Amino acid sequence: MIRKTRQRSAIREALETCGRPMSPDEVLALAQKKVSGLGIATVYRNLKALVEEGWLVPVELPGEPARYELAGKDHHHHFHCRACGRVFELHGCVDKLVEMVPAGFAMTGHELVLYGLCGSCQVGRN
Amino acid sequence: MIRKTRQRSAIREALETCGRPMSPDEVLALAQKKVSGLGIATVYRNLKALVEEGWLVPVELPGEPARYELAGKDHHHHFHCRACGRVFELHGCVDKLVEMVPAGFAMTGHELVLYGLCGSCQVGRN
DNA sequence: ATAGATGCAAAGGGTTTGCACTTGA
DNA sequence: TCAAGTGCAAACCCTTTGCATCTAT
Numbered sequence: 001m002i003r004k005t006r007q008r009s010a011i012r013e014a015l016e017t018c019g020r021p022m023s024p025d026e027v028l029a030l031a032q033k034k035v036s037g038l039g040i041a042t043v044y045r046n047l048k049a050l051v052e053e054g055w056l057v058p059v060e061l062p063g064e065p066a067r068y069e070l071a072g073k074d075h076h077h078h079f080h081c082r083a084c085g086r087v088f089e090l091h092g093c094v095d096k097l098v099e100m101v102p103a104g105f106a107m108t109g110h111e112l113v114l115y116g117l118c119g120s121c122q123v124g125r126n
Numbered sequence: 127m128i129r130k131t132r133q134r135s136a137i138r139e140a141l142e143t144c145g146r147p148m149s150p151d152e153v154l155a156l157a158q159k160k161v162s163g164l165g166i167a168t169v170y171r172n173l174k175a176l177v178e179e180g181w182l183v184p185v186e187l188p189g190e191p192a193r194y195e196l197a198g199k200d201h202h203h204h205f206h207c208r209a210c211g212r213v214f215e216l217h218g219c220v221d222k223l224v225e226m227v228p229a230g231f232a233m234t235g236h237e238l239v240l241y242g243l244c245g246s247c248q249v250g251r252n
Numbered sequence: 253a254t255a256g257a258t259g260c261a262a263a264g265g266g267t268t269t270g271c272a273c274t275t276g277a
Numbered sequence: 278t279c280a281a282g283t284g285c286a287a288a289c290c291c292t293t294t295g296c297a298t299c300t301a302t
Binding site: 058060061062063066077079082088090091092093094095096097099100101102103104105106107108109110111112113114115116117118119122123 | 184186187188189192203205208214216217218219220221222223225226227228229230231232233234235236237238239240241242243244245248249
């Protein structure tokens with residue numbers, strides 16, 4: 001049976017509130033504002049549980065720790081800001097991917113990440 | 127000054143021979159056939175040096191240790207076999223990426239990874 | 253009451269670093 | 278010769294796990 005704890009609520013709330021994929025550290029920082037003694041292990045345990053229960057999906061970016069976002073969204077990709085490191089959700093996708101697959105290979109999925117500067121960092125750049 | 131050592135030659139040869147992006151472990155395994163006492167730290171140090179000197183480029187895949195491939199190739203992407211874990215080079219790219227970028231954001235690059243089964247794994251599947 | 257959840261600290265896995273020894277130029 | 282390079286082990290970072298304690302139910 002799954003219990004409702006202050007820690008778990010704070011973690012879920014952080015992810016619902018933030019509006020973009022969050023890393024474990026980001027979740028910890030935000031959830032600690034509600035539950036001060038919160039430990040990183042609890043964050044990891046809950047993220048894992050929430051993924052297994054289908055409430056979250058992991059967002060894995062090249063060379064980066066995994067982020068997590070709410071499940072149930074349409075197929076989409078992400079934008080990674082090179083300045084602040086935050087990840088944003090994009091809409092839409094690309095086509096003609098199959099044309100890139102070599103003969104004899106079978107494609108079952110794809111991942112696309114755009115890089116650059118997000119709105120905030122773009123404004124504040126020198 | 128940069129010296130020519132048996133270890134470094136074996137590492138470069140492994141990368142030249144393999145024909146696809148290699149992880150540090152793959153490099154170690156292949157290069158050890160030439161230099162038996164080779165240590166993983168030496169592989170990491172040389173990979174890093176070869177990247178800095180512009181001979182290699184890192185290939186970073188979501189949730190995976192970095193691979194390395196020879197520098198100087200045209201813009202391209204990669205295929206990651208879900209069965210054997212090997213990474214293959216693809217040719218071509220996609221367009222209309224800019225259309226996905228939110229207003230106020232600036233795109234400076236992108237990464238695309240296709241997933242599926244490579245030729246060998248496709249043949250041997252049940 | 254009691255099994256699930258938490259916090260801490262220790263353990264893991266991959267990568268990097270410190271240091272004494274080896275070796276190429 | 279002697280600084281660059283190597284191997285080993287320890288250090289690191291991020292993530293997971295063991296265990297005693299705490300707490301929803």
